[in-house]
Amino acid sequence: MLNRIILIGRLTRDPELRYSPAGVAVTSFTLAVDRNNTNKEVDFIPVVTFKQTAEAVANYLRKGRLTAVEGRIQTRNYENNEGRRIYVTEVVADNVRFLEKSEASSQHSEKNNNEQYSGDGKAIDISDDDLPF
Known part of the structure; x- marks a missing residue:
């Protein structure tokens, strides 16, 4: 049997970081995922991360950031204050990839790139023989 999801x-909002009674970091957030490219249908998928992944997510991800999540689907249930049984389906992520640079790091990179490539503005003469394609 296989239970893997990518x-x-x-992110629809900033991640929420909390700690379990045992001191384990837990982060939850919701991922807005397009169903397909032709229609504008979107699914809002709840995601949970634990330990170091949870702390990294809380420190570096913010609302609107493009993110890849790999993990498994998990269902759980509990009884709320009114005595009703509540069922929850969520993705437990064991791998989260940040697909966009944060604004602070991209501004820093842009500044370094501008300094590195600043010159007199003259065109570079490159022959077709020098190009690898």
Whole structure:
């Protein structure tokens, strides 16, 4: 049997970091994932991360950031304060990839690139023989 999922989407809000009674970091967030490219249908998928992954997510991801999540689907249930049984389906992520640079790091990179390539503005003469394609 196999229970693996890979999603790419954008965070709908900033991740929420909390700690379990045993001191384990837990982060939850929702990922907005397009169903397909032709229609504008979107699914909002709840995601949970634990330990170091949870802390990294809380420190570096923000609302709107493009993110890839790899993990498994998990269902759980509990009884709320009114005595009703509540069922929850969520993705437990064991791998999260940040697909966009944060604004701070991209501004830093842009500044370094501008300094590195600043010159007199003259065109570079490159022959077709020098190109690898």
